[in-house]
Amino acid sequence: MESVGVRGVTSIGLFPLFVGAMAPPSAGRNTICGRFTRHLNVLCIDAFDDGTLDRIFGAIVNWHFSTQEESTVQQLQRASSREVYKLVSSTFLPTPAKSHYVFNLRDFSRVISGILLVPNSALSSVEKLMRLWLHEIYRVFHDRLCDDNDRSEFFKIIKRVGEKNFRLRMETVLAHLVPEGEDLTPLHVNNLIFGDYMIPDAEEKVYDEIQDMSDLTQVVETYLHEYNVVSKSTMSLVLFQYMIQHVARISRVLKQNSGHALLIGFAGSGRQSCTKLAAYMASYDLFKIEVTKTYGVTEWRDDIKKVMMKAGGDGKPTVFLLLDTQIKDESFIEDVNTLLNTGDLPNLYTNEEKAEILEKIQAVAKDEFSSYNCSHRSDPGRRSQSV
Template sequence: QKPVALLRLLVDKGFLYDRGKDLSIKYMKDMQFIAAMVPARCPYGVDPRFVRLFNVFSIAFPPEESIRRIYATILETFFTANAFDKSMQGSDLASRCTSVMMDVFNAVVAALPPTPAKFHYIFNLRDLGRITEGIMQVVPDKVNSVAATVRLERHEILRILNDRMVGDEDKAFLNEKIEEAVQKHFAAEAGGALADPILFGDFLPYHTIEDEGPGGDTVRLYEDMTDFNAIKPILDEVVEKYNMANKAMNLVLFDDCLDHVVRVHRLMRLPRGNALLVGVGGSGKQSITRLAAYTAGCDVFSVTLTRGYNEALFREDLKSLYAMIVEKPVAFLFTDNHVADEGFLELINNMLSSGMVPALFEESERDGIASNIRDEAVKKGALDSKEGAWNYYVSKCRDNLHVVLAMSPVGETLRVRCRSFPGMVNNTVIDWFVPWPEQALVSVAGVFLAKEDLPDANRQDIVTHMVLVHQSVMAQSEAFQLQLKRYNYVTPKNYLDFISNYRGVLRDERKKI
C-alpha cells in the first residue's frame, strides 16, 4: 500500500517531496496517468481515495464468438497471403483449426483450475496467441496440406498447454480432449495428426548449414522431424561439437531428454521466446538449455555469484547482457541458486514484461546507445529521434533475449515467487520436468557403466537392479508422504550419485585384490 499512497499524493496534489534534508517540493507538470490491473490479483482491494482520482472502466472479457473470429481471421490471412495450397486457403481450414483450439482450451479452463499445488494452471488469451504464433512459423515448403496443418496445430497445443501439466492424469485428460476435437473437426486427417511422437523444429539441416557457413543457401525451416531416431544422431554430433568448444557435458540423450531439448530449442528460435523450466535438482534443466541454445545459434549468459553479490552487481551484469543481445540472440539462464536477493526477481519480471530493467542505464548511457543505433533504427522505420532510437533498441533487445528460468518445485518458494512476480508465468512457456521414465534410467545407467569392465552376462542385470532400486525408493517415498505427510525427494541427481558411488566402490575393491 505504500506505493499506492505515494502515487495518490502525486496524482492528487501534482507534486512529490524530495527526500533530501530540506524535503523540498517537486511539481510534476504535463503528466497524464493511466493505470491497469486485474481485480483478482488484489485480495484487499485498492484504496478508494486513490480510485476516486481516476475514471474507471471495466473491460469485460470478449465473448467466445469474437475470440473465434479474431484467430480464424488471423489464420485465414496467413494461409492465403503466403501461397499455401488451395485446400488451405479460405475460411474453412482457419475456422476449423480455431474450433479445435477453442474446444481444447475451454475444456482445460473448466476442468483444470489453479490450486496451491498447480499454481501455474493459469490459462488465458496469451496461450491462444502462442498456439497461433507457432502455427504461423511454417512455410509452404514444409507444411502444405490440411493433414500436416492439423498435426502442426496439435503439436503447438501440446507445447503450450501439455508441457506445463504436473501429473499423468492431467496430461491424459488434455490428450483425450485434443483427440476428441480433432476427430470432431478433422475426422479424415485424424490418423496422421494423432500419431506419436510429434516433434517440430528447424535443426534437421544443422550440419549442412554449419558446413556452408555464413551466406550459405540452406535455411532453417520449421518442419515435422518425424521421430527420435531422426534427431538423435544430429544432436549426438552437436553435443560432441559443443564439448570441443566449451566445458564438456556428459549428457545422455534418451527420448525424454530429446523431447525437452526440442521444446526449449523451439523457444530459442521464436522472437521473445522465454521459458520457465521446473524440475527437481539433477533433472538436466541447465544442460538441456545449453545444448538447445547452442543448436539454435544462441550464446548463453548467466551470472556468477561472488561474496557480497548484490543488486548493484547484478545490474552491472545485466548491462553486459544487454551489450550482447543487441548483436545476436542470447539465452539468459537464471536458476533458483542465483536468487541471492529476491529483488533480482523484480528485475527479471521487468525484463519479461517490458524487455528492459527500469533505470538500468544512466541518462548519458542511454543517449550513447540511442546515438549508436540511430541509423539502423531509421532504416528499419523507427522515428528519427532519440526516443525512437531508444524504443527500437529496447524492441531489438527484447526480440533477441531468451530468458530461461530453471527452478525447483520443492517447497512453497516457487509458488510464492510466481504469485509475487506474475511475469514468470504470464510471459514464459512452462516446461514441467517429470521424474525420469524407466527408459531414461536404463539408458543413463547403460552409458555410465559402458566404461566399466563388467562380465557381459551380468551387465544388463546390474543395470536392471540399479533401475529397480531407484524406482523402489521413489515408491517408498510416495508411501512415506501419504502416511506421514512428510516429503523425501528422490531426484535424478540421487540416481547419478548412486551410479557414481557404485563405480567408485568397484574401483576401490578391485585395487584391494
C-alpha cells in the same frame, strides 16, 4: 475484482494519483473492499467474445495460409484453438498446489505464433496441418500440467476437439508414432516434434516436422560432439529419448519471439545441460551471472545491462540462463518479470548510456531503410505487394 499490485504512482500538484491493476479471483489474489474502490474510478475490460477472437487471430492465420485452399484452415482459426483455450481455462483451475494453472490470451497467441513458424509451402496435407496444431497445443498447454490425471484429461479434450473440427481421427494422423499392435496414448503424442535444427548447415532453417526419432538422436549427438569440441566445459550426456524431447521443447521456445521458459526439476536432472545444448543448436550466445558473496542488486543491474546491450545493442541472439540458487534478492524476480512483460527496466541506463544506445539503433535503422529502398527500386512488383 482483486488487486494485483499498484503499477505506478504519480502526483498532480498536491494530490497523488494512483494507478492500479486488478484481475478475477485466482492464485491468492484478495478481494478489495468497496470502501476503498469508492474513492477510485474503476475501468473494466471485459473478456473477448468468440467473434472477436476469431476476427483477430483468424485474420492472421488466413493471411499466412492465403494460398491454401483447404477449408480445414478456416476451422483451425475459427474453432479448434479457441475451443481448447476455453476448455482448458475452465477445466484446469488454479489451486494452492497448482497455482500456475492460469491461462490467458497470451497462451492462445503462442499457439497461433507456433503455427505461423511453419512456412505455408511446407504444409502439404491436412494431416500435417493437424499434427502441427496438436504439437503447438501440447507445447503451450500440456507442458504446464503437473499431474498425470490432468494430462489424461487434456488428451481427451484434444482428441474430442481435434477430431470434431479437422474431421480426422488422431489414430490415423499419428499412426507413425504408435507401434504396431498398440493403442494411441498420451505418451505417444510426446514423440510429435517440430524443429528447425535437422540440417545444421542450412542457410535458412525451416521449422518442420521431425518424423524419425533415430535421425533426431543422431543430429543431437552431432551437436553435442561439436559443442564439446569448441566449449571449455564439456558435457558428458546420455541422450535418451526423454532428454531429447526436452531439448526440442527448449529449442522451440528459443525459436519464438520473446521466448522464455521455466525449467523445473531435481538438482542434477539436466536442466542446464539441455539449455546449453539447445542454445548451441540455435547458434545463440549463452549468458550466465556469476554470484559471489558480495553480489547484490547493483551487480545484478550491471549484468542486466550487459546482456541487454549484447542482445539489443550488438544484435547477437542471446540466452539468459538464471538459476534458482542465484536469486539472492526478491528484486531479481521482479526485474525478470518486468523484462518479460515490457522488455525494459525503468531507470536502468544513465543519459550517456542512452545516447550510446540511440546511436547504435539509428545506424541499424539507416542500414535497414537503405536496403529496403534498394530492394524495392529493383523490384517494383514486390513493393506493391508489400504495401
